[in-house]
Amino acid sequence: MIEQLGTIALRVLSSNGLLTAFACVGCVMLAANFLSRHLTAGRIHGSAIAIMIGLACAFFAGTATGGEKGVADLPILAGIGLLGGAMLRDFAIVATAFEVDVAHARQAGLLGFVALLIGTVLPFIIGASAAWVAGYSDPVAISTIGAGAITYIVGPVTGAALGASSDVIAISIATGVLKAVLVMVVTPMVARFIGLDNPRSAMIFGGLMGTVSGVTGGLAATDRRLVPYGALTATFHTGLGCLLAPSALHLSLLAIMTL
């Protein structure tokens, strides 16, 4: 009887993959928020912890199954592949643009724009150079790793657009996530030394660092009042990265490599 119940449950969970995925990811988010609040006193954002849990699960699933698609290779969690697939991912990222306020955007002004541009190009150059030094010769892989240094969203979006392999995309996500975590943890420690104590520098900071979870987490731990100013420029960062990395930056890289 119990065995039968198990088979039935397994069958229902596998044939309703997307719902199973919603339930699982919801539980991971709950657990991550709990850990964030009680283990790190809110210093590391719940979303960053959730992403790290996701990456860890993908690692164990990948080692166990020998497949390339992380937990999505387990039949019962195949729905994760749909939920986190290119279609819904792009859909949700585009939706975040709805919160951008044009009037507020103008306030950020030229300085914010300069910071945004440097915050997009500089990480790309560092990531791409490091990938090249590490022995990658495929321009698609180099661009994807460079884009991962911008944010953990820009990396996979660029990788998917250019047709990078899954392990390269995983490297780019891991880089972006580690950067976000570093920004969250280090910001309150260095805030005084980099003059991060006024709205203007918070806007510069948001544009340069980019990762919204890193910026808001870091600023919240520094001075709560600075959060909206940092988030203001940071919200453009991912969009700008998604626009520039697979196009202008990748094409510049191609041009440099063919020289």
Next chain:
Amino acid sequence: MHNKQDEHMPPGDRRSVIVGVALLAVCTLVGAIAGDTLGTLLGVKANVGGVGLAMILLIAGRFWLLRRGLLSGGIRLGVELWGALYIPIVVAMAAQQNVAAAVRGGPLVIIVAIVTTALCFLCVALIGRAAGYRPSTDELPATSEVAE
């Protein structure tokens, strides 16, 4: 508080939730088509900036609706639901990556992340200094007003 608002959402608003979802879908699809076309034109066989273009389209669409007073709560809900789901979707995306293979990439991840973060912090200090200090948070209003 949110529930209360939802209960009082007029029927017309509820019916327009799908309009918001459709607006988002159209923007994403048009962006994808434009990105693919641009990629073909540039000869890179890739989607060039489709997501970014779709975002610009959505911002423009929102602006257009707002100016004509057509931006109802329903349309907002239809789009914002997906915006709110973006972190969970990114978690699902992370969970299906080939992390086992990435771990073999090892130190690259750590080096790139640390160097990038350090240099960006340096730039914040440099640009902030070049733009001139505006001392302290004293000029900021209290927390609640900032939230607005």
